[in-house]
Amino acid sequence: MTTPSDPSLNVIMSERGHLVNLAYRLLGSLSEAEDVVQETYARWYAMSRRQQEEIEVPGAWLTKVAGRICLDLLRSARVRRERYVGDWIPEPLPERTEPTGDPADRVTLDESVNMAFLVVLESMTPAERVAFVLHDVFRYSFAEVAGIVGRTPAACRRLASSARRRIRDARPPLTTAARQAGVVREFKRAWEARDIEALVGLLDPDATVVTDSGGLVDAVPGPIEGGERIARHAVDLLGRAPGMAILECSVNGRPGLLVRLDGVTVTVMAFEVADDRITRVWGVRNPDKLKPWTKEYERRLTFPGAVSSDQ
Secondary structure, eight states: OOOTTOHHHHHHHTTHHHHHHHHHHHHSOHHHHHHHHHHHHHHHHHSOHHHHHTOSOHHHHHHHHHHHHHHHHHHHHHHHHHSSSSOOOOOOOBOOOSOOSOGGGOOOOSGGGSHHHHHHHHTSOHHHHHHHIIIIITOOOHHHHHHHHTSOHHHHHHHHHHHHHHHHHHOOOOOOHHHHHHHHHHHHHHHHTTOHHHHHHHEEEEEEEEEEOTTSSOOOSSOEESHHHHHHHHHHHHHHOTTEEEEEEEETTEEEEEEEETTEEEEEEEEEEETTEEEEEEEEOOGGGGHHHHHHHHTTOOOTTOOOTTO
């Protein structure tokens, strides 16, 4: 039986952060990623001490198991999301600004977790997504990927290549975080001022807003398309909720907005910006996906440059 004094415990547990980061990118859900990591460790400790010692590289074993669990979940998720009420958007992550909690439970916020990237990953087949993330993001060889996906290295190479084409075809040129922050800040100011003309000027004529409520709270069914329609809808929302506070924040490592009503976080908004105009907005309203944001505010954390609309 493994005990806290067992030196192998530190070796095994040091992989936790890597596994959380891998599983979140594969699943787009922090809660599911944490469940995957827990199940992976449960399978490790279900083995006898002798079986554990026969594994030459425990980290590789843990990654292989976690990857296979994620692959199975992705396959079942395609069925579950067909029954999901409304649009499904990956779970947004806040940027923690204090060293609270276990660092191993945090997801590294880089370009491989920005919302636009995760949304494209959602369009891939489970095998494409796993092959691409493992090889292109985490730099595993195709031989290693093959052991997880259950296909030949050549087949995994083709899967990753197909995934890259999806990324290339779906994503506009990346806007720097500083430029996106400026556009999002101007959008916030125009929204608070209920300035429809200014909002339309910041939105691409073909901009789209997609909202994920999970059927648990009110939301406009289907996407809202067109800059003017989006602007008028935003102003209408503010008029119907005079106590609404809008704050700048970091969403998956990119500038976004957070909406609070009567002290409760009700929406997290992620943006895609191209040529200094907003092309896509993802609004997450599903309360189950906003739990990490609630926890951050309970700790009284603030985001850099965060300004409430009622200040």
